[in-house]
Each structure stands twice: as structure tokens, then as C-alpha cells.
Amino acid sequence: MVRSLSIWLHGTNLSWAARGGLPWLWPLCETLHFIGMAMLIGIVGLLDLRMLGLLKGLPLRPLQRLLPWGVAGFVINLLTGITFYSGDPFQYIDNNVFWLKMGFIALAGVNVLLFYATGLSDRVNQVGAGERVPGAARAVAAASLLLWLGVIYWGRMLPFLGGAF
Amino acid sequence: MDLLRAVEASHFSEWVRESGSIWSYPTIIFLHSVGLAIIVGLSTAIDLRVLGFAPDLPVAPMEKLFPIMWAGFWVNAVSGVFLAAADAPAMMTSWLFLLKMAIIGFALVTMVSLRRELFRPPTSGRVMSGTAKALAVTSLLLWTGAITAGRLTAYLGPSAEIKGVH
Numbered sequence: 001m002v003r004s005l006s007i008w009l010h011g012t013n014l015s016w017a018a019r020g021g022l023p024w025l026w027p028l029c030e031t032l033h034f035i036g037m038a039m040l041i042g043i044v045g046l047l048d049l050r051m052l053g054l055l056k057g058l059p060l061r062p063l064q065r066l067l068p069w070g071v072a073g074f075v076i077n078l079l080t081g082i083t084f085y086s087g088d089p090f091q092y093i094d095n096n097v098f099w100l101k102m103g104f105i106a107l108a109g110v111n112v113l114l115f116y117a118t119g120l121s122d123r124v125n126q127v128g129a130g131e132r133v134p135g136a137a138r139a140v141a142a143a144s145l146l147l148w149l150g151v152i153y154w155g156r157m158l159p160f161l162g163g164a165f
Numbered sequence: 166m167d168l169l170r171a172v173e174a175s176h177f178s179e180w181v182r183e184s185g186s187i188w189s190y191p192t193i194i195f196l197h198s199v200g201l202a203i204i205v206g207l208s209t210a211i212d213l214r215v216l217g218f219a220p221d222l223p224v225a226p227m228e229k230l231f232p233i234m235w236a237g238f239w240v241n242a243v244s245g246v247f248l249a250a251a252d253a254p255a256m257m258t259s260w261l262f263l264l265k266m267a268i269i270g271f272a273l274v275t276m277v278s279l280r281r282e283l284f285r286p287p288t289s290g291r292v293m294s295g296t297a298k299a300l301a302v303t304s305l306l307l308w309t310g311a312i313t314a315g316r317l318t319a320y321l322g323p324s325a326e327i328k329g330v331h
């Protein structure tokens with residue numbers, strides 16, 4: 001399925017543009033990928049640090065109001081990432097480093113799902129300035145920080161361990 | 166220029182550039198990404214708060230973010246010096262790299278000014294001054310510029326041919 005999707009993607013105009021049809025598209029997407037990373041890590045990481053007990057003066061519900069900006073960073077990176085993939089799918093399709101990065105993103109997604117599906121987010125929302133979040137929420141926060149750090153690591157290792165760019 | 170070539174030819178620079186060790190270029194550039202995420206990401210969070218997003222969020226506790234942001238900065242200063250030393254002649258003659266350094270200088274001045282503006286009494290706590298808002302916008306623009314200039318050093322000017330930068 002991944003292979004047929006990749007073959008289709010390789011035939012699209014997006015792939016042509018990313019491969020060099022529009023020479024400025026690749027550097028532009030790389031720049032946006034770093035900006036999206038900073039938005040995602042900055043906002044999500046700030047929430048994680050607060051849940052881990054740093055910056056206890058910040059009440060959780062108002063802090064969550066910044067979350068859409070972290071989600072926006074993720075969407076930027078999803079779209080620019082699809083652009084990279086479309087440009088040369090076959091350097092990623094059998095690439096362990098690439099799939100490790102995707103696996104870490106999936107685990108981070110599961111982590112977020114657990115946070116909301118278990119009602120943990122509702123309990124965290126009640127946590128005001130100076131109060132501690134439940135232990136389970138601290139575990140989610142620690143997992144989130146480690147997983148996103150792992151995503152950056154595997155992404156950064158693509159050229160060195162994965163032989164891709 | 167002789168000095169730059171000597172730096173480039175040093176054992177350390179050679180190790181960073183050519184050893185192939187996972188602990189050399191790959192790990193240094195990974196740390197450079199993490200430091201970027203810390204200082205730019207947390208700056209962005211503060212800037213967004215100043216600009217009126219998350220208006221119910223108290224500003225005072227956010228002062229504790231500044232030491233973390235400075236830690237991110239120092240990670241990148243050290244890793245950046247290592248990366249620049251590895252290709253000293255190309256980097257130091259790249260106008261884009263020098264532009265990036267200038268932009269970062271301005272971004273740090275903006276960061277320090279915003280901290281003063283936000284946390285020096287008397288602060289009302291909720292209503293942001295026009296100065297604070299202007300500094301927040303400036304901060305977002307400068308960090309965007311620094312990231313853009315940094316990325317483009319891989320494509321334009323004398324640093325464009327350095328292997329591994331992509």
C-alpha cells in the first residue's frame with residue numbers, strides 16, 4: 001500500500017515541483033519545517049514542562065489556549081514533510097531511520113490520544129497556579145518530551161544514518 | 166584568511182567534518198536543532214502571550230522561561246562554533262552566515278528588552294504595553310529571519326557546497 005501510494009505520489013505535480021521543477025520549493029519547505037518544529041516543540045514542550053512541575057505559577061486551562069499554535073506547527077511539518085516525501089519517495093520507503101521517525105511521531109500521537117481519551121486532559125484543565133497535576137499526566141508529559149526529541153533525532157539523522165536528504 | 170584555513174585544518178575541525186563518527190557532525194547538528202527549538206519555540210510562546218493569545222495566562226511566572234531559553238542559546242552557540250570551525254573559510258566569507266549572526270544578535274537584544282519590559286515593575290500583569298507588543302512582533306520576525314538565513318547558507322554563497330549541510 002505504501003509502495004503504490006508512493007508511486008502515485010511520485011507522479012504528481014507536487015513531486016515534480018519538489019524534485020527541482022520549482023528549485024526554491026525544497027529550501028522553502030526546509031525552512032518552514034524548522035519553523036514548524038520550533039512552534040510544536042515550544043508550545044507542547046512548555047505544556048510538558050508545566051505538567052512536570054516547572055513553572056508551577058502557570059494555570060493549565062489558560063496555557064492550553066496556546067495549543068492551536070503547536071498544532072499549527074505540526075500541520076506545517078506534515079505538509080512540508082509530504083512535499084519532501086513526494087519529491088523522492090524511494091529514498092524513504094525502505095529507510096529504517098525514516099520509519100523510526102514516523103514511529104516516534106505515531107507514538108507521540110498515541111500519547112496525545114491517551115491524554116484526551118482517558119479524561120486526563122479534563123482533570124489537568126482544573127489544575128490552577130501552584131498545583132500539581134496527577135501522576136499520570138506527568139508520565140504523559142515526560143513521554144511527550146522524549147518522543148518529540150526522538151522525532152528530531154531521527155529526522156536529523158536521515159542524511160547520516162539513513163542515506164537520505 | 167590564513168587563520169580561517171588553519172582553523173579548518175585543525176584536528177578538531179577535521180574530526181567534526183570527516184571522521185564519520187556519529188558523535189561528530191551528526192550529533193552536533195542534532196543538538197543545534199534542539200537548541201533552536203528551545204530558544205525559538207519558547208520565545209514564540211511568550212510572544213504569542215504578549216500579542217493577546219491566551220489572555221488569561223499570567224505573565225509573571227513566564228520569567229522562569231528565560232534561563233531555559235538561554236540554555237538553548239548556549240547549546241547553539243557552542244554547537245554553532247564547532248560547525249562553523251569545521252568549514253571556517255566558507256562560513257566566515259558567506260554573507261548569509263554573517264547576516265544570520267547579525268539577526269541573532271538583534272533577536273537576543275529584543276529578547277532581553279522584552280524581558281525588561283514585561284517584568285520590570287510596575288507591570289499591570291494583563292494589559293500589554295505597545296512596546297511589549299512591538300518587541301514580540303520583532304522577535305517573531307527576527308527568529309524567522311535567522312532560521313531562513315541559516316537554512317539558505319546550504320544553498321547560496323561559498324558555504325553552498327559543504328557536504329553534510331543538507
